[in-house]
Amino acid sequence: MILLAEALPSTESSAIVSLCWIAGAAVLAPVISRLVRGAVPGVVLLLLFGVALGPNALGWAGTEGGVELLSELGLGMLFLLAGYELDPRLLGGRSGRTAWLTWLAGLVFAFGLVSLAASDTDFAARIAVAIAMTSTALGTLLPIVKQDGLLDKPLGRAVLAHGAVGELGPVVAMSVLLTSRNVGASVLVLVLFAVAAGLIGLVPQRMLDRLPAFGRLLDKTNGGADQLPVRGVLLLLLLLMMVADEFDLDVVLGAFAAGLILRRLMAAGHPAVESSLEAIGFGMLIPIFFVVSGMGIDIGAVASEPLLWVLFVAFIALARGLPVWLSERYIPHGANLTSTRERTELALYAATGLPIIVAVTQVATSSGLLTEDLASTLVAAGATTVLIFPFLARLLHRDESQEPSSSAKP
Template identity: 25%
Template sequence: MTPFLQFILVAAIILFAAKVGGYLSTRLGQPSVLGELLVGLLLGPSLIDLIHLHIFTDVHLGEFVYEIGELGVLILMFLAGLELHIRDFVRNTRVSLLSGSLGVIVPLGLGTLVGVLSHLPLNSAIFLGLTLGATSVSISAQTLMELNVLRTRVGLGLLGAAVFDDILVILFLSIFLALGDGGLTTAAILPVVLRMALFLVLSIGFGVWVLPWLSRRVAVLPVSQAALSFAIVIMLVYGLAAEIIGGMAAITGTFLAGLMFARTPEKRQIENGLRALGYGFFIPLFFVNVGLAVDLHLIRVETLWIMLGVILVAIVGKILGAGLGARISGYSWLESLQLGIGMVSRGEVGLIVATVGLDNGWLSPEVFPAIVAMVLVTTLITPPLLRATFVQKKEAGEVTEATAESSEESVITLESKT
């Protein structure tokens, strides 16, 4: 078969398996994303190793599937931003800042302690803690959208905390790299901070003052799906700018792009088109691809104790850190627990940070599998734990919408998105 035929066969298998897994997961009372993640684990090198079956000879097949899946997470975070309004987001700045910051600092400290107790060199122990500070909010965002609670104050606080988490982890990583390259100086750190600030100022300024004007004029053009195509272009540009200008994750940029488009009259048209495109093809590929990236054969018995310690600290650290930030901000104990659980998933972000450490010699090949196991466990447990806490809250009639404390302008009607 030609490389193209191999790709469409793999895509067909993955999509079919993802939808079957999602359906079975919902039948068992769990979010569909859990089934898609498990399907990826089964199809990956841990069991079937689909990409490397003898009928697939294209050496670039796995890379192509991965890149298509990455488009899926960009669309997912754009849709998450599109469901919100910038006013709602600003009103939750305090909890976002506190939960995002403590959600990095507490796991960083606990992870460093685990590394020291495991007799790792100090720089390796610190980098292990930094790996545990990362968060991949895409898994939680999908779960919250399935539960129709993304626009509660827990959902808004979670997304905001993830943005601050991303900024802080990138800043700490840059500091660590600067130390490794010869010492911590203002000249080494200041450019990192300025890049982030420049991206945020440019992206928000463009989104507030220019984007609505452009969107209105593009929408009336005699071009098929002009508004949708324009939204996709802006989404990709924001993701690209986040990486190149801000040094941040592309998903942060696409989330901001969605937040900006939420202010435009074309919001509904864009959302309907992109939701069909994303959930029909790209997003399932992303979730399955998370499982495809995990190889359970890398886990060794001799690293079992450090693996268990890393997993425990990864879960407890995020719940304590992010949850404490929410509690200080006036959230109830249950809401604080929900926000903390929502920050637990590490997903691809944890693997990216860990890979940087492996490539630079700060994480040994013996420790890296423990981080892989941590990423897998935290990614798998987040959806069912979130669902369990929100189901409990709904049964108690305590779901609090983010802006319910103010006037009728703030009343939010939760809409079914699945």
């Protein structure tokens, strides 16, 4: 037995060691976040733990032995849940169209800022940074907005509209602009993927509509050892990630599409699997993704150029937050925020971005568009927005609530 153990490769044991440290980080992150009363969000702590555990610091954990695969599944689950939470109605109507125009204007503005700051940088690299700077972490913001009781208020609805576009827009832009194909070919491939995703989503929808026995089977196997609905959702996720990969698109787009399909299926009144998916996602896979993403951050590279770090944070605020503020002030869409403070709160929330920044930098570094050092600084800037911007927005909200007349300000 000893000789057999010595003969076996050590990859599995190193993977188990890595996962053990990652699991410890996943347990500690929410505990510490609660102890500091949410001053440091759990997702930021996961990244920081990843930095500490990774090869650029202590070196106690790595991505070998399947850890990287689990991280990619975590990325897929993150965007599946993001797509599931996205209400398609937020993307339409006057407010939705305004949000789309605002995001596009912000993307052009971000590209201009990056071009001014680094005119000698490759065009595709500038596009990648611009896409990252115009994202919104709606999944991160939802618990904050819910906790503050803003969902049913104009500010909360505005956060949802701009957040929805700030998630979907960058995902689509990644698939169109960060490829080796020209824009026309990329759009064609994107349309073909949309058709394929629609056909894939149509199969379970038709089965549920035309085969009542299938719906009853899902009801009977919704718990216990079978968990058929959850297994079906995981199959849907992996299938669409595979299709996106076959189309040479980023798997994030496939995961997002799976979430949109899932929302439509569950809206028809079929078995609710949301709590089970959140348990799998936020309980296991998504923390692995963020800790592994933190492992890729070279804190030394970030610390060596603190001005670039601060500059990225400022550029994100300008490129994403400023257009949102201006659109609420000057473009009427029937539900504009009238208070200057509320517009500022909305701008701060809209400029809060991390998950998509991590996804964009992963795609860009794997394609050779960004260096590891630059990607580390950009992710650190995204983590800073999650740490600072919602905090500032909540401070403004508290001040506003203490001044009853503030809502009447122009």
